[in-house]
Amino acid sequence: MTQWFPKKALGLKWAWSGVLAATLCVGCGGGEAQEAGAPRGEQSQAATAEPVPADRPVPLVQSLDVVPLDDTIGSLTKSLVRARLAQGQEKQFKEVPAVSDSDKPIALRDDGTDGDEKAGDGVFSAIAEVDLVNHLKTQERITQVQQRQPDVPLTFAVINNREVVEERKVVALSPDIFKPGRTIPLTPVGLLSDVTPNKSLIITHPNVINDPTRTYDPCTNSGNPNGVWTFNHLMTEMAGGFTSPSNLTLGWLNKWSTAQVINGWTVNSRTAVNSKIITPWPKIGGQLDMTKAGFKLVAIVNRLDLGKGAGTGGYGGSSGGGELRFVFAGVDRSAGCAVRELLVIFEYNVPKTSCTAVRTWAQQWLALSNPGLILGSPAYNAALEALTEQVVVAGADPSKPHGNAINQIRTNDFMLASPWELREFHLNPGPAFLTETETVLTPGDTRNNQPIFRDFVNTNEAAILANTYSVPPTFLSQNFLGANPRIPLPGTTFWKATGILNNNARHKFSLNTCNGCHARETSTPDFTHISETGVLSPFLATGMANPLTPFNVVDPVSGTVRPFFEIRDRAQHLDSVANQSCLTRVFDVRLLAVH
Structure with a gap:
């Protein structure tokens, strides 16, 4: 990861x-x-x-994914939300605050309660509503940008205090994974081509x-x-x-x-x-x-x-x-x-x-x-x-x-x-x-x-x-x-x-x-x-x-x-x-x- x-x-x-x-x-x-x-x-x-x-202390999220729990994929899909923290931080935090796509504050926990799968496994999770329709549209936008600029690598810069500390390659997720029970990664994507x-x-x-x-x-x-x-x-x-x-x-x-x-x-x-x-x-x-x-x-x-x-x-x-x-x-x-x-x-x-x-x-x-x-x-x-x-x-x-x-x-x-x-x-x-x-x-x-x-x-x-x-x-x-x-x-x-x-x-x-x-x-x-x-x-x-x-x-x-x-x-x-x-x-x- x-x-x-x-x-x-x-x-x-x-x-x-x-x-x-x-x-x-x-x-x-x-x-x-x-x-x-x-x-x-x-x-x-x-x-x-x-x-x-x-x-x-400040939790730094390393990765985030969701697993749809509803039978259909929608704009407010009930989902299991899972996060991992930066190395060495798993034991420092009781929860990671987040906000669902229905504007409800949630707390991702690693204590086996409120939707968390297993206590102490280093995965902070909760149940929340996720706009997977919009997330799928993001993948379509990524594909369109890549098609317009096939020779330009598409990356997302992780920036700390105005300096890039990591370049992450951006690749569109396959539409096939947008199904109930499948793991769908959620990562920040900022497409520069759409900003003047x-x-x-x-x-x-x-x-x-x-x-x-x-x-x-x-x-x-x-x-x-x-x-x-x-x-x-x-x-x-x-x-x-x-x-x-x-x-x-x-x-x-x-x-x-x-x-x-x-x-x-x-x-x-x-x-x-x-x-x-x-x-x-x-x-x-x-x-x-x-x-x-x-x-x-x-x-x-x-x-x-x-x-x-x-x-x-x-x-x-x-x-x-x-x-x-x-x-x-x-x-x-x-x-x-x-x-x-x-x-x-x-x-x-x-x-x-x-x-x-x-x-x-x-x-x-x-x-x-x-x-x-x-x-x-x-x-x-x-x-x-x-x-x-x-x-x-x-x-x-x-x-x-x-x-x-x-x-x-x-x-x-x-x-x-x-x-x-x-x-x-x-x-x-x-x-x-x-x-x-x-x-x-x-x-x-x-x-x-x-x-x-x-x-x-x-x-x-x-x-x-x-x-x-x-x-x-x-x-x-x-x-x-x-x-x-x-x-x-x-x-x-x-x-x-x-x-x-x-x-x-x-x-x-x-x-x-x-x-x-x-x-x-x-x-x-x-x-x-x-x-x-x-x-x-x-x-x-x-x-x-x-x-x-x-x-x-x-x-x-x-x-x-x-x-x-x-x-x-x-x-x-x-x-x-x-x-x-x-x-x-x-x-x-x-x-x-x-x-």
Whole structure:
């Protein structure tokens, strides 16, 4: 059987420790989760966590199959579902959470109860409803792709933290095995041929970001200032009637006007926000005229992949809808008018929880790749609007402050001051103001290349390698989690320290930081992965052109060449979620970094 995460390939010590609960949707500005005990806010201080405490272990599924128990094969066939775990994990777990194709959570067990065949045989099983009609259609899709591309090997990449650790050959199952009592394998399949990245993943086409009915250009005063993809619309929906969009926006911008203290770090002011943005912003009765907002749309991004393993079934049990993102560039009106290097990224939780709802969401994104739907055409833009409005409107996520689905707003700034700096803001549950917070998974800059960083990596090596770690507010009685990661020189910053025992752990940690990912660990030359004009970094652009082409980066410490497949990972996941059984989501492994 295929071992999904071989120890040799990952260099892992199978010691599954680390804080998982705090990394449900984290990374540089990732998600709403926060380290336990760390209050949000400018003056936040938190209890010491040294080292990162262990949380529940993580089961990694090695193989999955089903045996139909009904007399006929149907869309909800009562079946025996069986899973095997990665080598050495059989005795560590009592159950493996999963979700059936009828959206019911199930627990695969190896205790001889609730449908399990035999206690202690290493096979976790349960009875569940399986959509075998859809599974058969997947085999037909595989056959069609193979016929269209007979000379191209069809594989599924097992990707861990953006690097391929295994290539699995994809072969269509014979229709003859789709019969009662037969063993039918269930494996994740993501067909890249059906995904067009610039239509379904990262959208920067001029006919989209300059749509005259949905966007607005403050320099040319063209477009619709109330359009559904404007800064005005997003802030209005975020204000949600609890305050005015002008108050919400001005309160957020004023964070740059004065120094902030966050987790003990002083974040210096960038007062050019007044002369370049606030002062020249047209006003009505002293309030910001939101129809003249000084920000221009440059990209709309589907991050379904951030939902891996984050659904209602728990880790591996199902996957959530990830995030929907809008990227805006700041406009400098102080000298003429032009977009500048101030990127503002609205990062929304996609409020889809059931497997069926997430699948429908994925299918709608995949439908944008239809060859008959022209990118940027009225029909395409209407379909894209139907997706985005599900998420951004007031009340879309009642579980979050003011019912707005925003997870966080992140900024990448080189317009207001030097050096490049990233900040993160969260919507308060009380007064509708955006609060500046820590940047998750990134320590304060002064902890880089210091013994405290060495000690953190060495202490938490196993958790870092297993992607189950968190960066606590304090470590060794010192403030640790940072607030405004910076890059002094383009493309040079990465995290390091003399005495780190495992360079793979150093690399993974550095890659998951804001300034490591936006610089040396991904060979990103100009701070941003999506620039103020919508140009993609090589890290993204390589896969957008061809997801099968790796973007190779030389490790700054070891010299090892690391091939990254960022877009391939996103495309595979999109196709798999849109087309496959809910049960295959047990293979999904949660991401940490979300850049």
